[in-house]
Amino acid sequence: MEKYAVYVPRLVKKRENFAPGHRACIGCGEALAVRLAFKALDNNVIVANATGCMEIVASQIPNSSWHLPWIHTLFENAAAVASGIEAAYKAMRRKGMDVPNNVKVVAIGGDGATSDIGLQAISGALERGHDFTYICFDNEAYMNTGIQRSSATPFGAVTTTSPAGKKSFGQFTWKKNMPEIAAAHNIPYVATACHSYPFDLMEKVKKAVNTPGPAYVHVLSVCPTGWRSATDTVIRLGRLAVETGIFPLYEVENGQYKMSIDLPKLKPIQSYLKGQGRFRHLSDDLIAQIQERVKLEYEKLLGKAKNGNKRTKRNR
Amino acid sequence: MTTRVGIEVSIAIADAVKLCNPDVVAAYPITPQTHIVEHLAELVADGELDAEYIPVESEHSAMSACLGSAASGARTFTATASQGLALMNEVVYVAAPMRLPIVMAVANRALSAPLSIWCDHSDMMSVRDTGWIQIIGENGQQLVDNIICAFRIAEDKRVLLPVMVHLDGFNLTHVIEPIAFPEQEEVDKFLKRTPYPLPLNPDKPVAMGEFAPPFIFTESKWAHEMAIVNSKKVIKEVWNEYNKKFGRQYTPVEKHHSDGAKVVLMTMGAVGETASVAVDEMVAEGQSVGQIRLRLWRPFPFEELRESVKDTDILIVLDRAISYGGPGGPVASEVKSAFYDQEKRPKIVSIVGGLGGRDITVAGFKDLINKGIKIARTGSKNEYEIYGVRE
Numbered sequence: 001m002e003k004y005a006v007y008v009p010r011l012v013k014k015r016e017n018f019a020p021g022h023r024a025c026i027g028c029g030e031a032l033a034v035r036l037a038f039k040a041l042d043n044n045v046i047v048a049n050a051t052g053c054m055e056i057v058a059s060q061i062p063n064s065s066w067h068l069p070w071i072h073t074l075f076e077n078a079a080a081v082a083s084g085i086e087a088a089y090k091a092m093r094r095k096g097m098d099v100p101n102n103v104k105v106v107a108i109g110g111d112g113a114t115s116d117i118g119l120q121a122i123s124g125a126l127e128r129g130h131d132f133t134y135i136c137f138d139n140e141a142y143m144n145t146g147i148q149r150s151s152a153t154p155f156g157a158v159t160t161t162s163p164a165g166k167k168s169f170g171q172f173t174w175k176k177n178m179p180e181i182a183a184a185h186n187i188p189y190v191a192t193a194c195h196s197y198p199f200d201l202m203e204k205v206k207k208a209v210n211t212p213g214p215a216y217v218h219v220l221s222v223c224p225t226g227w228r229s230a231t232d233t234v235i236r237l238g239r240l241a242v243e244t245g246i247f248p249l250y251e252v253e254n255g256q257y258k259m260s261i262d263l264p265k266l267k268p269i270q271s272y273l274k275g276q277g278r279f280r281h282l283s284d285d286l287i288a289q290i291q292e293r294v295k296l297e298y299e300k301l302l303g304k305a306k307n308g309n310k311r312t313k314r315n316r
Numbered sequence: 317m318t319t320r321v322g323i324e325v326s327i328a329i330a331d332a333v334k335l336c337n338p339d340v341v342a343a344y345p346i347t348p349q350t351h352i353v354e355h356l357a358e359l360v361a362d363g364e365l366d367a368e369y370i371p372v373e374s375e376h377s378a379m380s381a382c383l384g385s386a387a388s389g390a391r392t393f394t395a396t397a398s399q400g401l402a403l404m405n406e407v408v409y410v411a412a413p414m415r416l417p418i419v420m421a422v423a424n425r426a427l428s429a430p431l432s433i434w435c436d437h438s439d440m441m442s443v444r445d446t447g448w449i450q451i452i453g454e455n456g457q458q459l460v461d462n463i464i465c466a467f468r469i470a471e472d473k474r475v476l477l478p479v480m481v482h483l484d485g486f487n488l489t490h491v492i493e494p495i496a497f498p499e500q501e502e503v504d505k506f507l508k509r510t511p512y513p514l515p516l517n518p519d520k521p522v523a524m525g526e527f528a529p530p531f532i533f534t535e536s537k538w539a540h541e542m543a544i545v546n547s548k549k550v551i552k553e554v555w556n557e558y559n560k561k562f563g564r565q566y567t568p569v570e571k572h573h574s575d576g577a578k579v580v581l582m583t584m585g586a587v588g589e590t591a592s593v594a595v596d597e598m599v600a601e602g603q604s605v606g607q608i609r610l611r612l613w614r615p616f617p618f619e620e621l622r623e624s625v626k627d628t629d630i631l632i633v634l635d636r637a638i639s640y641g642g643p644g645g646p647v648a649s650e651v652k653s654a655f656y657d658q659e660k661r662p663k664i665v666s667i668v669g670g671l672g673g674r675d676i677t678v679a680g681f682k683d684l685i686n687k688g689i690k691i692a693r694t695g696s697k698n699e700y701e702i703y704g705v706r707e
Contacts (some may be wrong), residue, residue, distance in 0.1 A: 043518055043521075044518045045518065046388075046516045046517075046518065048384060055527070056527060059523060059525075059526035059527055060526060060527055060528075060529060061526045061527070061528045061529070061532050061536075062526075062532075063526075064523040064526065066521070066523055067521060068518070068521050069516040069517055069518055069520075069521040069522055069523075069524075070516075070521070070522075070523045070524065071383075071384065071387055071516055071523075071524040071525050072524070072525040072526065072527075073380065073383050073407070073410050073414070073525050074380070074406060074407060074410060076376070077376060077377060077380035077383075077407065079377075080372065080376070080377035080378075080380035080381050080384070081380050081381065081383055081384035081387075082384060083342070083370055083372070083377070083380075083381045083384065084340065084342060084370070084380065084381035084382060084383060084384025084385035084386075084387075084388070084392075085384040085385065085387070085388050085516060086384075087340045087342070087368035087370050087381065087384075087385060087390075088339060088340050088368070088384065088385040088386075088388035088389070088390035088392075089388060089390075090368055091339035091340055091366070091367055091368040091390055092339055092388070092389065092390055094366065095339065095366055097339075098511075099389070099517065100517065100518055100519050103518055120373060120374060120377075121373070121374075121376070121377050121380065123373065124372060124373030124374070124377055125377075127373070128370065128371065128372075
């Protein structure tokens with residue numbers, strides 16, 4: 001791992017596809033994740049962006065942070081727009097029209113655009129087998145509109161529409177498992193990633209984009225504004241989400257599960273929860289409940305990885 | 317000289333689309349549009365049409381895929397109807413201000429509830445203000461011709477707007493008519509490829525669909541309005557050229573015995589042909605009756621409309637949609653506003669009829685015209701009349 005960290009940065013291109021100067025909040029994990037994801041790619045990429053934080057902070061007539069061809073139309077349709085772009089290029093190339101070769105299409109959206117309002121369009125695009133990549137930058141609530149709960153908001157978290165009160169402890173549903181939903185489409189590549197593991201994130205995005213057919217990458221993106229956490233703990237929180245097993249990093253390549261990081265022992269979830277205002281109100285009982293669920297889900301995943309790919313252990 | 321063939325209008329529309337050589341067709345099936353997209357899928361499957369057919373999972377995604385396709389510079393077609401148009405409404409609004417030259421056929425059908433698969437124009441009215449150019453066909457030949465013209469108009473550099481071609485569900489989609497098709501080479505000449513000015517292309521990155529703060533929003537809306545207002549000139553130019561090449565002339569307002577007629581009936585869509593028979597019979601009986609048919613719904617042809625009824629005393633407007641609690645049929649209220657400031661103007665009578673597939677027969681049209689004349693002369697306590705309703 002140490003050698004990896006020393007050498008890999010030298011392999012990373014200097015070019016930024018997502019330029020500075022945008023209006024993201026201080027310490028925005030999502031802007032960092034977007035920057036890393038697109039830094040991993042060449043400039044032969046067309047981006048279809050769903051409405052949300054990244055669309056708002058990086059665009060405003062007449063400015064843009066994007067050095068790539070970029071289109072935003074609506075909230076729930078980025079995957080469908082990407083389908084149209086991919087089909088258009090396929091047809092135009094086949095018909096001998098004057099268009100560049102090897103154009104890659106990447107659709108991006110937040111957790112609301114992905115696991116709530118845009119789920120149908122994503123499912124459709126994945127099922128139809130378009131050669132494109134969908135990246136969900138998941139900050140676990142509708143942050144752009146003021147921290148409302150989504151189906152990706154974790155159990156117990158306080159948002160403006162899942163407030164804690166005398167009769168509520170905040171979000172009372174468990175986080176929707178979007179990567180598993182994507183994997184259930186039997187697409188060639190699914191991965192989870194986090195900006196706190198930058199090279200892992202970049203490698204996965206590169207792999208996803210270069211995989212023929214549909215690919216899905218789910219990126220946990222720490223949001224200090226919405227999570228009520230300190231802006232200097234963004235990277236640490238991302239690491240803790242992984243180390244506690246709350247957000248495991250893994251790949252599903254042609255149905256084969258593979259854990260990305262060896263975690264001999266999961267850290268207790270308190271280490272992750274305590275730095276975040278959205279979990280401040282949680283009772284010991286609720287924390288125990290979450291701990292149990294995290295353990296269960298993590299073991300379920302490990303089981304799949306073990307059965308799915310015997311080589312994982314040898315490789316590590 | 318081309319020969320006429322007997323063919324179902326939906327199949328004919330798909331064949332016309334094929335003649336236009338689109339690159340992408342994205343569509344979701346809905347009655348009564350199905351035969352159009354089924355035949356397009358067949359043409360692609362048989363290799364007769366070299367296009368990507370995207371069988372999307374909803375109309376919302378159909379239009380969204382069309383946005384992506386047209387933004388990439390591909391010639392793009394879709395078709396829908398009724399609930400499908402309602403579901404894609406949000407996306408329909410996006411296509412025009414983004415200046416994406418998509419062509420869409422709409423097989424007009426009533427909107428729920430109650431559910432009805434039959435024709436009226438409530439779906440058409442729901443997209444009135446989306447900023448699309450909207451052409452209405454009355455028979456299969458007009459539709460075939462106007463599908464070809466629609467691509468030409470949409471892609472003209474002076475226009476760059478999406479075009480909707482409306483046809484009545486069932487009354488047109490499912491009937492067999494004699495239709496003449498232009499030759500492929502002729503269509504290729506008429507419909508030359510003009511590259512989309514700034515497509516999504518990695519060689520020259522552009523940002524499309526950014527948000528607009530108040531300092532620029534009004535200007536962007538005005539630019540769109542100017543584009544659609546100015547498109548009328550191009551539409552007429554294209555129609556004139558089409559007539560020169562293929563011998564069939566289209567105009568924004570088509571006249572039928574209307575010059576000098578004291579009473580004129582205005583129709584949209586397939587009922588216009590039944591109405592024409594009624595008008596012909598009334599003319600033969602010596603009555604001063606005529607008809608105008610609205611071919612261009614957006615941009616609204618104010619001048620042509622005013623000119624076409626300049627000698628008219630009574631203008632009866634038939635709407636196949638209701639604007640609930642409003643001033644009358646949606647088309648009639650626009651026609652009224654078009655004449656309000658005029659020195660000389662006809663009495664305008666709004667009649668709503670033919671909802672959800674209810675037929676209006678030739679005798680019915682005579683009755684409707686006579687009712688309209690009576691209302692114009694004696695007045696009515698209602699803002700509009702609903703024809704043939706059982707109260």
